[in-house]
Amino acid sequence: MEMMIEVQDLTKYYGPTLAISRLNFEVAAGEIVGFLGPNGAGKTTTLKILSGFLTPSGGTARINGKDCLTQSLEVRQSLGYLPETVPLYTDLTVSQFLRFAARAKGVGAKEETGEVERVEDACGLGEVRHKLIAALSKGYRQRVGLAQALLGNPPLLILDEPTIGLDPSQIVEIRQLIKELAGAHTVILSSHILPEVSQLCQRVIIINRGQIVASDTPENLSRQLGHGSRVRLTIQGPEQEVAAALQKIPEVKDVASQGEGRYLVVAADDLDARPLLARLVVERGWDLLELKAQEFTLEEVFLDLVTEEETAEEGS
Amino acid sequence: MKNAGSFLAVLRKELAIYFATPIFYITGFFFLLLGGYFFYANTLYYSLVSFQAAQNIQLATHLNPLQMVFRPLFATLAIVLLLLVPLLTMRLLAEEKRAGTAELLFTYPLTDWAIILGKFAAALLVYAIFLGFTVLYALAFSAVGPLDWGALAAGYLGLLLLGGGCLALGLFASSLTENQIIAAVSSFALLLLFWVIGWQQDIGSPGWGGFYTALSMMDHFDGFIRGVIDTRDLVYFLSFIYFFLFLTKRQLESRRWRA
Numbered sequence: 001m002e003m004m005i006e007v008q009d010l011t012k013y014y015g016p017t018l019a020i021s022r023l024n025f026e027v028a029a030g031e032i033v034g035f036l037g038p039n040g041a042g043k044t045t046t047l048k049i050l051s052g053f054l055t056p057s058g059g060t061a062r063i064n065g066k067d068c069l070t071q072s073l074e075v076r077q078s079l080g081y082l083p084e085t086v087p088l089y090t091d092l093t094v095s096q097f098l099r100f101a102a103r104a105k106g107v108g109a110k111e112e113t114g115e116v117e118r119v120e121d122a123c124g125l126g127e128v129r130h131k132l133i134a135a136l137s138k139g140y141r142q143r144v145g146l147a148q149a150l151l152g153n154p155p156l157l158i159l160d161e162p163t164i165g166l167d168p169s170q171i172v173e174i175r176q177l178i179k180e181l182a183g184a185h186t187v188i189l190s191s192h193i194l195p196e197v198s199q200l201c202q203r204v205i206i207i208n209r210g211q212i213v214a215s216d217t218p219e220n221l222s223r224q225l226g227h228g229s230r231v232r233l234t235i236q237g238p239e240q241e242v243a244a245a246l247q248k249i250p251e252v253k254d255v256a257s258q259g260e261g262r263y264l265v266v267a268a269d270d271l272d273a274r275p276l277l278a279r280l281v282v283e284r285g286w287d288l289l290e291l292k293a294q295e296f297t298l299e300e301v302f303l304d305l306v307t308e309e310e311t312a313e314e315g316s
Numbered sequence: 317m318k319n320a321g322s323f324l325a326v327l328r329k330e331l332a333i334y335f336a337t338p339i340f341y342i343t344g345f346f347f348l349l350l351g352g353y354f355f356y357a358n359t360l361y362y363s364l365v366s367f368q369a370a371q372n373i374q375l376a377t378h379l380n381p382l383q384m385v386f387r388p389l390f391a392t393l394a395i396v397l398l399l400l401v402p403l404l405t406m407r408l409l410a411e412e413k414r415a416g417t418a419e420l421l422f423t424y425p426l427t428d429w430a431i432i433l434g435k436f437a438a439a440l441l442v443y444a445i446f447l448g449f450t451v452l453y454a455l456a457f458s459a460v461g462p463l464d465w466g467a468l469a470a471g472y473l474g475l476l477l478l479g480g481g482c483l484a485l486g487l488f489a490s491s492l493t494e495n496q497i498i499a500a501v502s503s504f505a506l507l508l509l510f511w512v513i514g515w516q517q518d519i520g521s522p523g524w525g526g527f528y529t530a531l532s533m534m535d536h537f538d539g540f541i542r543g544v545i546d547t548r549d550l551v552y553f554l555s556f557i558y559f560f561l562f563l564t565k566r567q568l569e570s571r572r573w574r575a
Binding site: 074076079083091097099101104132 | 322421422
């Protein structure tokens with residue numbers, strides 16, 4: 001598969017402070033990858049290096065096979081970047097700014113008007129195109145930021161916290177827009193909103209304290225890193241007896257009784273415990289009202305990874 | 317061709333910002349107000365002397381509107397320039413850094429030269445617009461008497477080159493900080509230094525006098541307003557402009573490494 005982003009041993013110091021430490025990851029063309037981590041984990045730093053705004057202290061980052069440091073201009077031609085703070089020229093109107101951005105990104109004089117209108121329509125900016133950016137609400141500014149990133153149809157989009165500061169309906173719109181970009185574009189976006197990442201991204205890279213702690217699909221992360229699979233059961237039967245019987249199954253690691261006949265069973269890794277549990281209930285003559293495999297949410301995985309690392313560090 | 321496109325993109329954006337913000341109108345207003353006042357005062361003085369010359373043939377041979385009206389006018393405009401240029405350039409790079417738009421500008425596929433030259437050209441064009449209005453003074457004058465347009469053109473070339481030098485220096489000062497006030501104050505101080513450095517020749521140690529004169533903006537500017545285009549003066553201003561644009565480029569490059 002063709003790689004859009006290849007990052008090797010990427011390191012960045014701010015003065016004596018280590019921001020990111022020997023990051024290694026790859027993003028294939030057409031992928032939507034989420035960068036997840038607590039504030040200050042190094043997400044923005046990594047994206048700034050990829051966009052060519054910062055230089056790394058060590059290691060290399062390549063986009064489309066071109067080095068972000070030595071072939072900066074070529075790299076910058078192939079990306080659209082939405083910075084975290086969404087800086088815009090507030091003295092200009094939306095159209096003026098987008099026209100500048102289009103030309104700066106190499107859109108020709110003849111295509112300029114069409115291209116600006118295309119992104120204005122895609123981002124829902126039609127009504128405000130003649131307004132000063134200074135007069136726009138946060139939500140519209142975010143859209144203008146996204147619009148300038150889309151100009152010139154770059155193969156790679158780097159979006160730093162694309163939905164921060166938007167109201168819920170705007171968030172849905174922007175997410176929909178990003179989803180539509182998939183396939184034609186490679187997208188790398190950062191977020192600390194977990195549901196957003198699990199909804200949008202095919203792959204999640206979790207970063208904490210400047211290091212990658214996990215990288216996989218949201219589903220795999222939930223399964224593998226959740227240490228086992230979970231099943232939610234509702235059984236009509238004598239509560240203590242049921243709990244004891246469930247506990248006796250060798251594959252079952254833990255049973256939590258949640259009252260009113262509901263139980264949460266944790267089974268060994270990569271094992272679907274549902275047939276075992278169903279059989280047991282039927283053998284005992286109880287009534288099975290509900291049986292549902294429950295994945296660990298990304299929140300749980302995330303907290304697990306981040307805290308696990310901290311305890312490991314404290315232990316050493 | 318591609319570079320020209322990005323240069324024009326930056327130029328157009330900077331002009332749009334100039335025209336959208338009050339600084340352009342305020343500086344333009346005061347530049348023309350002061351210029352207009354000095355033109356009026358010089359012309360008044362000239363007409364006074366002309367009346368006296370009607371009785372004094374000797375005096376009449378010295379009468380020259382270029383020497384008595386436009387040379388002092390250009391000299392005063394140059395001083396007004398010193399005060400106004402820092403206001404035109406302070407925003408150019410400092411504001412990009414403060415507002416964070418540098419993050420956009422430096423991640424667009426623009427070369428440093430396209431950015432610097434685009435901004436410099438925009439400031440120069442704005443300044444040329446101010447100068448263009450002062451041509452009206454000359455037109456008004458020529459309605460009542462003959463004028464040596466060639467010598468006048470030399471004066472304008474001098475003002476344009478002097479302005480270019482001041483703007484290049486101001487752009488460099490703006491690249492050093494993200495605070496517009498600091499950019500304005502430091503460019504004003506540096507301009508003043510290059511302005512008065514020629515005074516040293518009178519009090520400095522012998523061998524050094526020529527050195528100071530060679531650096532002085534005022535001494536090089538003086539030739540132009542006398543109507544003389546000297547290659548040394550041309551080279552001085554062109555290299556002055558290049559030197560400060562080059563320093564600005566170095567400053568932009570180092571930003572990438574230090575950030």
